[in-house]
Amino acid sequence: MAIFPRTRTAVPPSAVAVLPHRTAPLTARRTDVRTDVRTDVRADVRADGPTYGRPGVRRLPSLRHIGPNWYASVMGTAIVASAGVALPVDVPVLRGACTVVWALTAVLLALVLAARAGHWLHHRDQARAHLLDPAVAPFYGCLSMALLAVGGATLTVGRDVLGAEAALAADVVLFTAGTGIGLVAAVAVPYLMVVRHRPAPGTASPVWLLPLVAPMVSASQGALLVPHVAAGQGRQALLLACYAMFGLSLLATLVVLPLVFARLVHHGPLPLALTPTLFLVLGPLGQSTTAVNQLADAAPGAVAGPYASAFGAFAVLHGVPVMGFALLWLALAGAMVLKATRDGMGFAMTWWAFTFPVGTCVTGAAGLAGHTGLDALTWLAVALYVFLVAAWAVVGARTVRGVVSGALTAAPVPPAPATARTR
Numbered sequence: 001m002a003i004f005p006r007t008r009t010a011v012p013p014s015a016v017a018v019l020p021h022r023t024a025p026l027t028a029r030r031t032d033v034r035t036d037v038r039t040d041v042r043a044d045v046r047a048d049g050p051t052y053g054r055p056g057v058r059r060l061p062s063l064r065h066i067g068p069n070w071y072a073s074v075m076g077t078a079i080v081a082s083a084g085v086a087l088p089v090d091v092p093v094l095r096g097a098c099t100v101v102w103a104l105t106a107v108l109l110a111l112v113l114a115a116r117a118g119h120w121l122h123h124r125d126q127a128r129a130h131l132l133d134p135a136v137a138p139f140y141g142c143l144s145m146a147l148l149a150v151g152g153a154t155l156t157v158g159r160d161v162l163g164a165e166a167a168l169a170a171d172v173v174l175f176t177a178g179t180g181i182g183l184v185a186a187v188a189v190p191y192l193m194v195v196r197h198r199p200a201p202g203t204a205s206p207v208w209l210l211p212l213v214a215p216m217v218s219a220s221q222g223a224l225l226v227p228h229v230a231a232g233q234g235r236q237a238l239l240l241a242c243y244a245m246f247g248l249s250l251l252a253t254l255v256v257l258p259l260v261f262a263r264l265v266h267h268g269p270l271p272l273a274l275t276p277t278l279f280l281v282l283g284p285l286g287q288s289t290t291a292v293n294q295l296a297d298a299a300p301g302a303v304a305g306p307y308a309s310a311f312g313a314f315a316v317l318h319g320v321p322v323m324g325f326a327l328l329w330l331a332l333a334g335a336m337v338l339k340a341t342r343d344g345m346g347f348a349m350t351w352w353a354f355t356f357p358v359g360t361c362v363t364g365a366a367g368l369a370g371h372t373g374l375d376a377l378t379w380l381a382v383a384l385y386v387f388l389v390a391a392w393a394v395v396g397a398r399t400v401r402g403v404v405s406g407a408l409t410a411a412p413v414p415p416a417p418a419t420a421r422t423r
Helices: 068-086 094-122 124-131 137-162 164-197 206-228 233-267 272-298 305-342 349-354 356-372 375-405
Strands: 026-029 040-043
Touching: 068 094, 068 137, 068 349, 068 356, 068 375, 094 124, 094 137, 124 137, 137 164, 137 206, 164 206, 164 233, 206 233, 206 272, 233 272, 272 305, 272 349, 272 356, 305 356, 349 356, 349 375, 356 375
Parallel strands: none
Antiparallel strands: 026 040
């Protein structure tokens, strides 16, 4: 089974040079452009031999196809802990359960980081090919968001175990690394798309949003650190830098989202296994709502009174309309997923899209409930959190089963085409 089903353009001639000379010949596959599966040029590298390229160096077959998309499992697990403690309701056992999930997230992050390090060490050709693949390269934004999500969960949940000072120190390290990587990815991936990937018209994917939403995650997580910075220029600079990253991500999303919807309207549904990626659109919507509410909470003491009041008003003025659109998209994406399920959609790592984006809507609704006092928003946050936990449990169990069986670490296969449109 595929780690993430691929929609690809042809690999440029310069990219072929990075592949080792002992790989099998390249094979090209074409399918109907209406399914958004374009020319698929892939190095079919066998992983059953003892050595590759360099004598005495053994490549680990189980790591060859561990792509950057695996960080989505870390993000989806971390948001369960963070969103749980953000709920504006008092559930006695919830914080203890979230602490357990946070500990699991920390272990999971270490495992995925180690697996990705092994991937780059033993399978550099495949790692470079991922960067040249327009379907995989956007997932490099997930590394940033995984670090940020675990850092935020450490500060809000892990402090019960580590202590306030250790949790703060861990979050500062993860926030700094995650923000730096996210800003680089937000520039590098679009650059590669323009100069190397050259995706065909009408092939926009929700996956394109991943490197663009990473700075938005930094904006919301940075808000948690603002009160810990000494009052004065430093605190104000961090707050305004977070607003700048909020704007960067929001405006970039407004550029890409129309392309995604136009692709759906003019070319029909996504391939079956890619259909869950429609939930990725909820990420910048819920995360932007979360960011403006958390930044509004951090504004007093960082900026002058009039600006702090304005930021508080902006949190509601931005958050309520965006949350309305998020619910509209949730209904549309849900309907598309139900259709794909009836058409035979099976499990793939794309199912992790049901977790982190929904979790951002939980924290966004919880933030709005805190600023408005509206009970309807409180219950919306609770309902979304119930969905999040159920989705995480199902996806997590299926992922563990796929890893144990080897299905998720096997070579990827092209996604099944979408059902043809009837006119």
